[in-house]
Amino acid sequence: MKALKTGLLVTLLATAFAAPAAFAGDDAAKGDRAQKAHERLKAADKNGDGKISREEANASMPRLAKNFDAIDANKDGFVTKEEMRAFHEKNGGRKGKQS
Numbered sequence: 001m002k003a004l005k006t007g008l009l010v011t012l013l014a015t016a017f018a019a020p021a022a023f024a025g026d027d028a029a030k031g032d033r034a035q036k037a038h039e040r041l042k043a044a045d046k047n048g049d050g051k052i053s054r055e056e057a058n059a060s061m062p063r064l065a066k067n068f069d070a071i072d073a074n075k076d077g078f079v080t081k082e083e084m085r086a087f088h089e090k091n092g093g094r095k096g097k098q099s
Helices: 002-044 054-060 062-066 081-091
Strands: none
Touching (some): 002 054, 054 062
């Protein structure tokens, strides 16, 4: 019985210490995805104006191009990082997500 309690205690402690590490990995993965998305946007922004035109999206970001009108919230013909973030949050990342 003592061995069972000891084993249970070891398992609980191991789980308690492993859980934060697992969540830290999730945060790191999210940060990595955000960094890669930023790099793709920077590469697509050929004129360096900080926003993506429909032409820029058509040239190198097909998923963004497909959802351009829905993402371009203010209908100015450009998509900004803020508009993409808002679209992503509203749609749970299902649409417009870059690969």
